[in-house]
Amino acid sequence: MSHNESASPTEGYTTSGDYTNGSTLPAIPNGSMRDVASSINGSANRAASLVSQQTYPTSNIAPPQVSRKQLMGYVGFANLPNQVHRRSVRKGFQFTVMVVGESGLGKSTLVNTLFATPLYPSKELPPPSAEPAKTVSIESISADIEESDVRLRLTVVDTPGFGDYVNNDSSWKPILDNIEARFDAYLDQENRVNRSKMVDNRVHACLYFIQPTGHALKPIDIEFMRRLHTRVNLIPIIAKADTMTDEEVTQFKARVLADIRYHNIQIFQAPTYEKEDEETLAENEEIASRIPFAVVGSTTIIKTPDGRTVRGRAYPWGVIEVDNEEHCDFVKLRQMLIRTNMEELREHTNLFLYENWRTEKLIAMGVEQDQSVFKEVNPAAKQAEERAMHEAKLSKMEAEMKMVFAQKVMEKEAKLKQSEEELYARHREMKDALDKQRMELEDKKRRLESGRPLTPEKSNTRKKGFLRT
Ligand SMILES: Nc1nc2c(ncn2[C@@H]2O[C@H](COP(=O)(O)OP(=O)(O)OP(=O)(O)O)[C@@H](O)[C@H]2O)c(=O)[nH]1
Ligand SMILES: [Mg+2]
Structure with a gap:
């Protein structure tokens, strides 16, 4: 960033709010917040300056003739970006960065460098060159920053480094849990009836610190990044770049990128828009070409051989300046985070990372999305x-x-x-009856013909006990 970093840290913006741990406010380099404001406010400021009201002294100087014309057929949708912009400005922005990586790689130092003064409160005043103590738990530090009516709540989540234990297999777990817990908190708010005051504490960017070894990525780095890349925008960082020569840094960057590609690890890639002006395109390209950012962190003010006071690290062979783009990528990293790609980082978190997590969570809970609803007709x-x-x-x-x-x-x-x-x-019944009748009649006929009485003769009456003779 080519802004004047030596300007008064409070010039041009005010800071307010408090840290979660109650320390005093950090001073953000003047350029940084100007960057945020310019990125967010640029178009509106330009528009505002076009319509700014001019007053003329009530002397005898006649105001210039202004001819007013009514625009015909004006619809007004061209003003939409400004409306959206004004709403975002009024509501303010929330942006959270997390630092992750092996122990002792300078994560806490970089966080302090980013905020320009030590963030960690200390009971006694630390000596000028005090180093941040080893981080032992996940710590989140926030600052409310305001410039040109733009409010930004910047939060940095510092995590303890891994690599100190014999078994580092699941050292990614607490970090992933923290990222997902923040998604959970957001989902909770989304499910509330009143969603007007949503607080977005999701991690929008994760700076992953890689040890400047010059060799291939370590298995633990690969494991870590693979666990995190579906949940967070990963931005790889080569730590302590001052321990390598420029040539070594260039070679190591290529090696790291090749490894990342080989292991199918998704790192954040800023989208490019067709209608962007040349300056923005060049800026985006320049930033993208620096990934993985090779950084040097330091809050120590030192004197250069040519008499300038800078933040940097002094060596017998010279001084490495943190804010010098020729010396390291710290300035480009900060530019990416709070000027060029803040909105894209927030958008990608919201639309892809968070949405995917939400869908996976719902499926795990047994709520399946009805895909037929989305079928194209x-x-x-x-x-x-x-x-x-x-x-x-x-x-x-x-x-x-x-x-x-x-x-x-x-x-x-x-x-x-x-x-x-x-x-x-x-x-059959009737036939039987007829047959019987016919037989009786024939019998009668035979009797008549033979002269026998029709009534049957009395048969010999037998008396019981007597034999007939
Ligand atoms: N050479 C060099 N040393 C650095 C740099 N940044 C930090 N250091 C030193 O590295 C040591 C560890 O720095 P920390 O910032 O505490 O590292 P950390 O990653 O937060 O460590 P943990 O909290 O244990 O995870 C300190 O002595 C720092 O002064 C750097 O860019 N270059
Ligand atoms: Mg630390």
Whole structure:
């Protein structure tokens, strides 16, 4: 950043708010917040300056003739970006950066360098060159910063370094848990009835510190990044770049990028927009070309051989300046975070990382998204689908009717058979009765012809106990 870093730290903006741990406010380099304001406020300021009101002294100087014309057919949507912009400015921004990496790589030092003064409160005043103590727990530090009516709540989450234990297998777990807990807190707020005062504490950028070894990435770095890359915007950082020569840094950067690609690790890539002006495109390209940023951290003020006072590290062979773009990428990193890509980092967190986490969480809870709701409608396919459904319905109705018909026929047949049997039985009965009648008549006829009385003769009465003679 080519801003004047030596200007008074409070000039041009005011800071307010408090740290979560109650320390005094950090001083942000003047350029940094001017960067935030310029990135957010630039277009509106330009627009405002075009319509700014001019007053003229009530002397005899006549105001210039202004011809006013009514715009015909003005719709007003061109003002939309400004409306959105004004709302965001009024509401303020929340931006959270997390630093992660092996122990002793200078994470806490870089956080302090970013805020320009030590953030960590100390009971006694530390000596001027005091180093931050070893970080032992996840610490979050926030500062409310305001410039040109733009409010920004900047939070840095410092994490304890890993690598001190014999077994570092799950050292990524507490960090991932912290990132997800912040997603959870956001989801909770989304589910509330009143969502007007949402606090966004999600991690928008994660600076991953890599030891300046010059060799391939360590397995633990690969494991860490692979665990985190689906949950957070990863920005790889080569720590303590002052321990390498320029040539070594260039070679190591290429090596790290190749490893990252080989292991399919997603690092944050700023999107490029077609309609961007040349200056912005060049700035984006320059920033992208520096990834992984090779940084040097220091809050110590030292004197250069040519008499300037700078933040840096002094060596017998010279001074490494933190804020000198020729010496390291610290300035470019800060520019990316709080000027060039802050909005993209926030957007990518919200639209992709958080959304994916939310979907995975819902699926894990057994709530499945109905994908058919999102199916694209193809009229021909829809017609074919409807026809198939209609045909299926018709054939089902046909089958049902056939079944009913067959049943009815069976019932009728059964009934007919039953009446046939009844008729047959009756016929036989009548025939038997007729036969009997006919036999009786024939018997009578025979008797008459033979002269025997019609009434049957009294048969010999037998008396019980007597034999007939
Ligand atoms: N050479 C060099 N030393 C650095 C740099 N940044 C930090 N250091 C030194 O490295 C040591 C560790 O720095 P810290 O900032 O405490 O490291 P850390 O990553 O926070 O360590 P943990 O809290 O244990 O994870 C300190 O002595 C710093 O002065 C740097 O850019 N270059
Ligand atoms: Mg630390």
